[in-house]
Amino acid sequence: xxxxxxxxxxxxxxxxxxxxxxxxxxxxxxxxxxxxxxxxxxxxxxxxxxxxxxxxxxxxxxxxxxxxxxxxxxxxxxxxxxxxxxxxxxxxxxxxxxxxxxxxxxxxxxxxxxxxxxxxxxxxxxxxxxxxxxxxxxxxxxxxxxxxxxxxxxxxxxxxxxxxxxxxxxxxxxxxxxxxxxxxxxxxxxxxxxxxxxxxxxxxxxxxxxxxxxxxxxxxxxxxxxxxxxxxxxxxxxxxxxxxxxxxxxxxxxxxxxxxxxxxxxxxxxxxxxxxxxxxxxxxxxxxxxxxxxxxxxxxxxxxxxxxxxxxxxxxxxxxxxxxxxxxxxxxxxxxxxxxxxxxxxxxxxxxxxxxxxxxxxxxxxxxxxxxxxxxxxxxxxxxxxxxxxxxxxxxxxxxxxxxxxxx
Numbered sequence: 186x187x188x189x190x191x192x193x194x195x196x197x198x199x200x201x202x203x204x205x206x207x208x209x210x211x212x213x214x215x216x217x218x219x220x221x222x223x224x225x226x227x228x229x230x231x232x233x234x235x236x237x238x239x240x241x242x243x244x245x246x247x248x249x250x251x252x253x254x255x256x257x258x259x260x261x262x263x264x265x266x267x268x269x270x271x272x273x274x275x276x277x278x279x280x281x282x283x284x285x286x287x288x289x290x291x292x293x294x295x296x297x298x299x300x301x302x303x304x305x306x307x308x309x310x311x312x313x314x315x316x317x318x319x320x321x322x323x324x325x326x327x328x329x330x331x332x333x334x335x336x337x338x339x340x341x342x343x344x345x346x347x348x349x350x351x352x353x354x355x356x357x358x359x360x361x362x363x364x365x366x367x368x369x370x371x372x373x374x375x376x377x378x379x380x381x382x383x384x385x386x387x388x389x390x391x392x393x394x395x396x397x398x399x400x401x402x403x404x405x406x407x408x409x410x411x412x413x414x415x416x417x418x419x420x421x422x423x424x425x426x427x428x429x430x431x432x433x434x435x436x437x438x439x440x441x442x443x444x445x446x447x448x449x450x451x452x453x454x455x456x457x458x459x460x461x462x463x464x465x466x467x468x469x470x471x472x473x474x475x476x477x478x479x480x481x482x483x484x485x486x487x488x489x490x491x492x493x494x495x496x497x498x499x500x501x502x503x504x505x506x507x508x509x510x511x512x513x514x515x516x517x518x519x520x521x522x523x524x525x526x527x528x529x530x531x532x533x534x535x536x537x538x539x540x541x542x543x544x545x546x547x548x549x550x551x552x553x554x555x556x557x558x559x560x561x562x563x564x565x566x567x568x569x570x571x572x573x574x575x576x577x578x579x580x581x582x583x584x585x586x587x588x589x590x591x592x593x
Contacts, residue, residue: 189414201468202541204436205491206535208569212241217488221298223572225370228386231578233284234291234373239266243292250485252299259296260310263289267317274324283324287373290317294369299490302399302497306458311396314369317502318344326350332390334416338400343389343415344381347424356592357385357419358427358584361412363436363572364404364495367395375433376575378581384588385424389415391441393498404437406516413444420451428453429592433584439529440464443548446525454591455523456584458572459531459541461547462520464513470540470591474509513570520551527557528587530580534569536561 205216210225222244229235243262268471270285293314300307315331322329327350332339357389358379360371371388379386390397391411393404412432419425431454434442439457446452448499468474473492481489500509511541520527529549534543547560550585560583568576 188407192342201474202467202538204571206534206570208564208567212244213247213249214572215356215485215487216295217299217491218247218250218255220570221295224570224572225298226295228574229291229373232373232375232377233235233287235557239288239292246425247321250487252490255487256300256306258298259292263292263296263317266292267271270320279324283321286317286321286324287317288367290314290321291373293317294367294449297367298493299487301490301493305480308348308396308399310444311367314367315342318369318372332387332389332418334418336411337402339397339400341389341391341397341411341415342395343387344372344376345387345422346376346385347422348383348385349424352423354426354520355383355385355424356588357387357431358588359415359419359430359432360386360388361391361432361434361441362394362425363434363438364393364442364498365491366390366436366438373582374435374577377580378577378585382581384585387415387419391415397591398498398500404512406513407472408441409445409448411440411450414447416449416451422463427451430454431456431588431591437464440516440518443520443523443527446527447518449520450524452525453525454528454588456527456528456530456587457533458580460520460527460529460545462518462544462548464516465510466539467544468510468513470538471509474507476506480521520548521553523552524554526591528553528584529557529559530573530583531560532561532562532571532573533564535571567579 205220207220211219213219213222215219226240240261242256246258266285267289270282274282297310322331326528327347329344329346332345360375362371368388368390376386392402420427432442432452433456435458439459440461442455446455454499492506496503496506499509499512501512528543570580573580
């Protein structure tokens, strides 16, 4: 089923797929910085990840395209917000403390964007992000839990919060990120919607995500293996209704989740934003992997660092990002082998990419379950960019209304 609310089919706009392209300008002239500002930062406001006044003050102090100033301003903002949280908690004001700690955690996370892996601040700030989230965890009712799932010679860190405090089974949403994410990103993407809709919520870092590449755990083409470990743990919990377990993946998660569903029928519904049936073919159209040496001369420090960071996560030479293409050889899924109902979401702007549209169309035509659906969200509702981070309430509406239908 194809739903195009309020729009005509987007026209073909060449083969390039720039995941960091935006439908319109937010604040910065540097396109990559503007994408992260409009989508990751502003997009998280509705789910407790920021406040507009704080955000624009910090942005006003950042030099356009300069990675160092980005790192400095978001980190300094994080420390100011944490101080208010500490004061609130000391006074017994738990709700005030929780909201401050959550924003402080996310600002610390935002300060990591475009930070190179050899910068010692990367690990320190990642740990700070997690520490601040853990300060907020017991201030929820029921509490948000920090978890670590044993996997091979490491652990997969993440968060779980039950929908109910009595331990009774409830529907569950497992949220999985993509090529640049930390588990905390996924919390601020849709956790609040899950809580409001009566769903358990869980998210984790898979190999390649968070700080796992620091210990050599880079992205792999068999992500269904660590995903099985995650589902194993979920289904051991009494709060999880095994008949109503859904997994949602955005960006690269739009491959990881359906690939897992090919191998694991315990996933009873899957959501993708958007479907990536062949990561190698998609990377072959990305400017980050195809730009020439001349093109790279115009890159800002922010954009160059983002690309190098992605290379680190895939274990390829940061001076040769074209290697990202071969690193994804065989990173695929076959929709015909997935019996669960599937929902694909993507924005109108992303649907204009010939390669993104080709993969999504193959996926929706290949899913055998009749409850499967493709929804293309319109630009005139501010829902056009990669992963639809700029209108997360619309994402929640589409996801949970569809799940209500599937699980009824």
